[in-house]
Amino acid sequence: MILLSDPRVAEVPVHECGEPLVEISSVPAIALDPRERDAAGTYGRVRAGALERLRSAAGTLPDGVGLLVVEGHRSSTEQARRFARYEDRLRRSGITDPVELRHRASAFVSPVEVAPHCAGAALDLTLVDAEGVELDMGGAVNGHRSGDERSCPLDAPGLSARARHNRDLLARTMSGAGFVNYPTEWWHWSYGDRYWALITGAACADYGPV
């Protein structure tokens, strides 16, 4: 498994294409959840090309199932704050080696310089039914925050058949539209950033930090 702290991610060149960040709410078929809302509304935006792919992904879901986005773009300041906070949490649990700290932290928060959310390329999202109720995914979005790290990997063992079915549906839907998953987090998908380029074999990333 390649983590975001892997030096190969930072080595991927970025040929910034200049696409704007656009409002996810401009696509009525995609729901936006306010739990990560920030004052500037950054969380509700993503690159135009990524939103187009998300729109097409939503169109392939079975009737009565939709996408619920929890977070899109994130500022570099906020990313750095979250990374430092998570490293602190790990430090308090007894990890002191800086290399180990960075490696372990990057399982759940990206180092700022390669962060897919800061490039407007990443979406934290889940599936909902026709009433907007979240489907059983076998664990919450950002479940690591409440200490449930076991259920976070896309391929976490021990899920119920229903949760496995729902994760597989999300994975087929997002992969089919060109996104790649961060394997430690079933809810995190990105398109066009450095991690995406490394995993897909693209020569460069289209989106750098914005």
Ligand SMILES: C[C@@H](N)C(=O)N[C@H](C)C(=O)O
């Ligand atoms: C913490 C989670 N919501 C998240 O965004 N994780 C990835 C790895 C990130 O920080 O880019």
